[in-house]
Amino acid sequence: MIEVIYILWLRQLKHYWRSKARLIGSLGQPLLFMVAFGFGFGPMYTEASGGANYMDFLAPGIVSMSILFTAVFSGLEVIWDRQFGFLKETLVAPISRTEIMIGKTLGGATIAMIQGLIVLSLTYVLGFRIPSLASLGLGLVFMFLIAIFFTGLGLAIASKMKDMHGFQLIMNFLIMPIFFLSGALFPLENLPSAIYFISRIDPLTYGVDGLRGAITGMSIFGVYNDLAIIGLLSLLVCAVGTVLFSKLEA
């Protein structure tokens, strides 16, 4: 059981590590967002909030964003496995679909975590500071849960897709809205009621809020409420993914 999960995990890490272009390329977007938004909106935010530093608000959002994208892509990679035929090799093996789901979720989540940690260190270069080791520890828990949830979501979606044709649909109608309406870039206050509602059913909202609460002390819902919500959602998405995987046909 453990070894099967380990080998699935190891394969994904090898893929990640061997594709240096992807590793470096995926750092471009968070860096651009951080510099463009950080310096662009920074003065406005400081004025509107009465002196607060926008980088403190933005850094956890950008870390969450990089985890979101890396995790979803890692999950969707199963579609490539299917197209290149490798998925069959795993599906005909005498292993449970739960093992496959756990191995793939942990693999994708680990990659997303590494990506998130690299972005977190970049925020340090741009002047963002975490107050204590304890808050860093709690922050890592949130980063991991965000990574688990969105890898699981990517896998669940991938199990229903035959090819990459639906990729744009998923990006523009699911992942981008999840990102923009999660409070990663701007505070979720004084919003029109429709946007307010969407932001409240957006799983990333609780991830971002929790991470921000953990590493900067700013939280709307309370760190432990966030922890409970994102933790439960992660379990739920993995359970759903396992069911979908067990129905998967090659």
Added chain:
Amino acid sequence: MQNILSVQSLTKKFEDFTAVKDISFNVQTGSIFAFLGPNGAGKSTTIKMLTTVLKPTSGEISINGFNALKEQDRARASFGIVFQDHSLDDELTAYENIVYHAVIYKVPKKERAERIRRALEIVGLWDRREDYVKKYSGGMKRRLEIARALVHYPKILFLDEPTVGLDPQTRKSIWDHIKNLNQEKGMTIFLTTHYMEEAEAIADQIAIIDHGKIIESGTVEEIKEKTDAESLEEAFLKLTGRDIRDENNEPANKMRMIRGMRRRNRH
């Protein structure tokens, strides 16, 4: 003789199209069984059901005494498969591909290195084990897939067109390996191929499927006798006709085509 594989009234329907219609057959332990048919006859659909990646609409499959629908994992551990299309991870080395296989098939850790070495030696790839699969030629990939399927000591090996697109040298060496495995290890071989002379040379038992039904079965001699043919190829053409079938006649593609046509007609 015992049957390692037993199929009863197997049927697979895709929406309004029936790919496999109520087929039954047995494969004897230790034999080489060739499953032949034109493109789109239902060969691959049948193999997919036998190897548990596709659920039958109805029917029973027993592999090595295990019910392939209810005791999936034990059935899965009993067979090895070389798929018709590519199923290696190009971004891993040959060795890593096989280790992955050995682990997910739960080959005991102590025996792993030795078994992998032997499997790679059988197909002559031991010296190239550290190469990435993407650097391999088509024939090498095929040999690697065969080596991989051997690592967990399957009782029955499914080979779905193992020699398609390969040069005569590679084809010969692959069939030699397969014959060896059959004779020395007593491994049952279930194969499909479009090369009738290959099937004629190697198979103990043959079943010919067309339009989802088994239209003839028996030894090569029996089939030639029944159809009054000189060669298996002649017998095959007599049985299945000379019309050329659509390439790529996979049921999924067919359905997509039909659906696409309907959609176009609606406009």
